[in-house]
Amino acid sequence: MEIIYTDVLCIGAGLAGERVAIEAASAGFETICLSIVPPRRSHSAAAQGGMQASLGNSVMGEGDNSDVHFEDTVKGSDWGADQEVARIFADTAPIVMRELAHWGVPWNRVEAGKDFYFKGGKKFEKEEKKEKHGLITARAFGGTAKWRTCYTADGTGHAVLYTVDNKATEMGVKMHDRTQAEILIHDGVNCYGAVARCLKTGKLRAYIAKATLIATGGYGRIYKATTNAVICDGGGQAICLDTGIIPMGNPEAVQFHPTGTVPTDILVTEGCRGDGGTLLDVNEYRFMPDYEPDKQELASRDVVSRRMTQHMNKGLGVKSPYGDHLWLDIRHLGEKHITTKLREVYDICTQFLGVNPITGLIPVRPTQHYSMGGIRTDKDGAVYGLKGLFAAGEAACWDMHGFNRLGGNSLAETVVAGKVIGEKVVEFLKGTEVKFSTSSIDDAVSKIQERIKNLENGKNGNENALDIRNAMQEIMMQDVGIFRNEKDLKDGVDKLLVLADRAKRIKLHSSVKGCNPEMTLALRVPGMLKLALCTAYGALMRTESRGAHTREDYPERNDRDWLNRTLAYCEEGKDLPVLKYEDPTPVYELPPGHRGYGEDLTIPADMSKLNIIKKPSN
Amino acid sequence: MSRTLTFEIFRYNPMDPDSKPHMQTYELDEYDSMTLFIALNRIREEQDPTLQFDFCCRAGICGACAMVINGRPGLACTTQTVKLPKKITLHPLPVFKLIGDLSVDTGTWFQNVNEKIESWIHTQKEFDPKAIEERMENALANEIFELDRCIQCGCCIAACGTARMREDFLGAYSINRLARFYIDPRDERSDQEFYDIIGSDQGVFGCLGLLGCEDVCPKEIPLIDQLGMMRRKMALRSLRQGKCS
Numbered sequence: 001m002e003i004i005y006t007d008v009l010c011i012g013a014g015l016a017g018e019r020v021a022i023e024a025a026s027a028g029f030e031t032i033c034l035s036i037v038p039p040r041r042s043h044s045a046a047a048q049g050g051m052q053a054s055l056g057n058s059v060m061g062e063g064d065n066s067d068v069h070f071e072d073t074v075k076g077s078d079w080g081a082d083q084e085v086a087r088i089f090a091d092t093a094p095i096v097m098r099e100l101a102h103w104g105v106p107w108n109r110v111e112a113g114k115d116f117y118f119k120g121g122k123k124f125e126k127e128e129k130k131e132k133h134g135l136i137t138a139r140a141f142g143g144t145a146k147w148r149t150c151y152t153a154d155g156t157g158h159a160v161l162y163t164v165d166n167k168a169t170e171m172g173v174k175m176h177d178r179t180q181a182e183i184l185i186h187d188g189v190n191c192y193g194a195v196a197r198c199l200k201t202g203k204l205r206a207y208i209a210k211a212t213l214i215a216t217g218g219y220g221r222i223y224k225a226t227t228n229a230v231i232c233d234g235g236g237q238a239i240c241l242d243t244g245i246i247p248m249g250n251p252e253a254v255q256f257h258p259t260g261t262v263p264t265d266i267l268v269t270e271g272c273r274g275d276g277g278t279l280l281d282v283n284e285y286r287f288m289p290d291y292e293p294d295k296q297e298l299a300s301r302d303v304v305s306r307r308m309t310q311h312m313n314k315g316l317g318v319k320s321p322y323g324d325h326l327w328l329d330i331r332h333l334g335e336k337h338i339t340t341k342l343r344e345v346y347d348i349c350t351q352f353l354g355v356n357p358i359t360g361l362i363p364v365r366p367t368q369h370y371s372m373g374g375i376r377t378d379k380d381g382a383v384y385g386l387k388g389l390f391a392a393g394e395a396a397c398w399d400m401h402g403f404n405r406l407g408g409n410s411l412a413e414t415v416v417a418g419k420v421i422g423e424k425v426v427e428f429l430k431g432t433e434v435k436f437s438t439s440s441i442d443d444a445v446s447k448i449q450e451r452i453k454n455l456e457n458g459k460n461g462n463e464n465a466l467d468i469r470n471a472m473q474e475i476m477m478q479d480v481g482i483f484r485n486e487k488d489l490k491d492g493v494d495k496l497l498v499l500a501d502r503a504k505r506i507k508l509h510s511s512v513k514g515c516n517p518e519m520t521l522a523l524r525v526p527g528m529l530k531l532a533l534c535t536a537y538g539a540l541m542r543t544e545s546r547g548a549h550t551r552e553d554y555p556e557r558n559d560r561d562w563l564n565r566t567l568a569y570c571e572e573g574k575d576l577p578v579l580k581y582e583d584p585t586p587v588y589e590l591p592p593g594h595r596g597y598g599e600d601l602t603i604p605a606d607m608s609k610l611n612i613i614k615k616p617s618n
Numbered sequence: 619m620s621r622t623l624t625f626e627i628f629r630y631n632p633m634d635p636d637s638k639p640h641m642q643t644y645e646l647d648e649y650d651s652m653t654l655f656i657a658l659n660r661i662r663e664e665q666d667p668t669l670q671f672d673f674c675c676r677a678g679i680c681g682a683c684a685m686v687i688n689g690r691p692g693l694a695c696t697t698q699t700v701k702l703p704k705k706i707t708l709h710p711l712p713v714f715k716l717i718g719d720l721s722v723d724t725g726t727w728f729q730n731v732n733e734k735i736e737s738w739i740h741t742q743k744e745f746d747p748k749a750i751e752e753r754m755e756n757a758l759a760n761e762i763f764e765l766d767r768c769i770q771c772g773c774c775i776a777a778c779g780t781a782r783m784r785e786d787f788l789g790a791y792s793i794n795r796l797a798r799f800y801i802d803p804r805d806e807r808s809d810q811e812f813y814d815i816i817g818s819d820q821g822v823f824g825c826l827g828l829l830g831c832e833d834v835c836p837k838e839i840p841l842i843d844q845l846g847m848m849r850r851k852m853a854l855r856s857l858r859q860g861k862c863s
């Protein structure tokens with residue numbers, strides 16, 4: 001088997017992985033990125049709307065600064081975030097946006113003078129300042145006090161990923177695409193890289209690294225209806241859980257985006273509502289102001305998604321062969337705005353839905369969108385449980401999003417975390433002598449070889465990988481969706497346990513020389529089931545409602561008993577995940593309170609027990 | 619009336635010495651809003667788990683799923699079956715190395731070309747984390763983004779007469795990409811430096827003007843305009859050089 005040695009192995013070449021790689025390569029370390037697809041096809045490219053940084057250049061962002069951004073982020077998280085991390089994030093985001101401009105991102109810019117904008121279907125005038133002309137501008141997104149979301153038309157993720165990939169190429173980062181990590185190499189204390197499968201040849205390759213990073217993005221594909229790419233199956237999280245000693249943080253925190261389109265589940269950006277789009281029901285009545293008089297369509301995503309579901313449950317959704325939905329209306333923004341600033345939206349509507357959004361309404365409903373939960377790290381990005389292993393981006397629980405992340409904060413997280421954690425990886429490499437252990441390499445290799453052999457021979461049974469995956473996706477939709485309750489969750493956990501057992505008996509029903517697509521899927525299914533179980537079981541045990549985690553039977557946010565973060569482990573020999581809990585944050589710069597939108601049903605914490613600090617003065 | 623679609627799909631597994639290139643037929647009932655993404659996945663899930671093809675975003679954004687659809691390169695995920703006749707023939711993109719069936723290695727091709735044309739901003743300036751950003755006109759930012767919208771799907775290369783004849787031709791992709799840097803004031807490369815990369819038959823002067831590239835670009839990028847622009851600039855440069863030497 002081919003063995004490749006490197007200083008740094010980045011598993012994942014989306015924005016987070018590449019940004020870390022750039023930091024390591026700039027410090028002179030040999031760096032390899034693995035990716036299932038060519039790096040530029042990573043799902044970061046699909047982000048349309050933009051990324052948040054408190055530059056405050058637009059007149060609508062006047063008075064913005066990292067304190068306001070920090071507060072919005074912590075409120076958005078429903079006080080689930082690590083406030084030290086949220087602080088690092090908010091302070092660093094403006095620098096990183098400017099760095100991206102320096103590297104070539106064609107950010108949209110402030111144009112001095114009067115122009116119009118829409119809020120909730122009404123037209124308003126604003127006047128941009130002369131002295132800000134030509135600086136990076138911003139648009140409105142949900143859950144923010146200011147216009148703070150920097151963008152390049154509606155191809156922000158694309159433009160930023162291409163720029164960052166250009167930079168990585170310039171820095172000599174090596175890209176091994178069509179390569180899927182299958183198992184970590186470790187000895188229970190240190191991590192030494194990973195064994196990966198080549199998706200061109202089906203052959204295994206061992207990557208031995210002094211430092212390893214997991215930046216494999218989200219795991220939305222455990223749900224049937226998701227805006228995520230087909231490759232977002234949690235491979236990175238699964239190989240961590242597989243060690244038995246690395247926990248998932250807050251796996252139950254799953255974001256549903258208000259505007260997944262029906263029936264394809266393709267996202268249309270929050271920018272639609274940020275730019276003034278409205279939500280209508282079956283009677284073409286605008287219902288959000290009735291629920292959220294202040295923020296209306298621009299309350300945080302968890303709130304809007306819940307209100308939409310609530311409204312559809314009253315029978316006011318639009319019936320369709322694909323289930324109920326609501327309408328998104330952007331007609332009033334006009335042809336020019338729609339075909340320039342929202343062009344991807346225009347393309348998606350015309351190509352996939354047969355709707356022209358200039359004249360017609362867009363069918364939407366809440367759809368799985370983002371994994372707040374992820375591999376738990378400390379504020380340096382170091383993964384709990386193994387030395388030499390780091391995680392960043394959507395794959396990680398760093399944890400600035402807590403139980404709900406704000407639109408535009410996740411793209412920004414990838415590059416901010418990439419820079420911060422990249423620096424920590426470099427520090428680690430400079431400060432440590434790594435001795436590889438050959439026995440752990442052999443261990444990992446033989447484990448994965450055996451898994452592959454068993455699948456080919458059907459040593460354990462005759463189950464079909466696809467059937468199991470499909471059943472799991474249905475269970476997650478039905479029992480672990482937006483509104484949750486004990487009965488459904490218990491049911492879901494039980495059904496998932498049965499599937500997990502069946503998954504031990506998967507057999508391939510085809511044989512192909514080289515890379516068999518059925519093998520690629522079969523190798524993923526057991527890991528996806530682990531993630532699904534952590535999500536469902538974490539949700540069952542958390543008897544409160546916080547951020548995106550909504551329990552019908554426990555509607556209160558319970559700061560008295562549940563102001564904590566779930567840590568879910570998959571220990572060898574145990575069917576159910578083992579759950580532990582930790583404080584969400586070492587310090588409270590912003591003590592728990594009302595978010596300013598959504599219902600306020602809080603059972604308060606004993607504030608005297610919380611470590612409340614004043615804002616660190618800079 | 620719902621139709622039964624007949625798919626003729628190119629099959630070949632270069633990893634298997636016994637495999638020979640051939641066409642295989644599959645039948646599938648069409649339904650509402652069906653795209654080739656849905657159709658190919660159904661064929662793989664219900665009829666043939668060995669069929670190889672690539673999808674990623676399935677929303678027309680990432681460029682993973684380009685293939686030749688009834689003789690014309692395009693993105694499979696954005697192609698609705700209602701717009702096609704009952705018989706649908708699918709081939710992998712030419713020019714790129716075949717991985718298997720409909721799957722080709724665009725990643726390596728674009729990575730090599732990006733290294734060759736040094737597809738990044740060349741600047742002597744150091745980034746200053748304390749300074750505010752340099753100003754730029756919004757109109758220029760839009761112009762740059764317009765050329766930056768390419769998703770590296772490979773359709774323009776597959777549709778290009780020159781690229782199919784000569785392996786070293788950089789193709790419309792590269793010319794557009796360089797045009798993007800050429801109009802970006804942050805890139806300090808001189809005309810001469812651009813000329814050295816594409817002022818040859820491998821670059822702008824190799825194009826036969828068959829216009830296949832722009833026709834098939836799923837992002838409708840004005841590739842021919844870029845080619846014309848770069849050609850004029852490069853031709854001027856070679857004229858000037860001719861006079862000087």
Ligand SMILES: Cc1cc2nc3c(=O)[nH]c(=O)nc-3n(C[C@H](O)[C@H](O)[C@H](O)COP(=O)(O)OP(=O)(O)OC[C@H]3O[C@@H](n4cnc5c(N)ncnc54)[C@H](O)[C@@H]3O)c2cc1C
Pocket residue numbers: 011012013014015016017034035036037039042043044045046047048049050051052156157179180181182215216217218227228229231234235236267269369370392393394395407408409410411412414
């Ligand atoms: C449709 C959509 C729109 C969005 N819009 C916005 C927005 O406007 N603003 C915002 O802030 N956020 C947005 N988000 C969220 C944001 O885009 C993502 O959270 C972010 O891009 C994730 O980046 P990443 O680098 O962590 O992961 P990704 O970009 O997903 O990259 C993951 C990488 O890991 C690789 N990989 C995965 N598994 C393996 C494995 N087993 N072995 C090897 N490699 C592997 C993949 O190939 C890929 O290279 C959006 C998300 C979606 C789905």
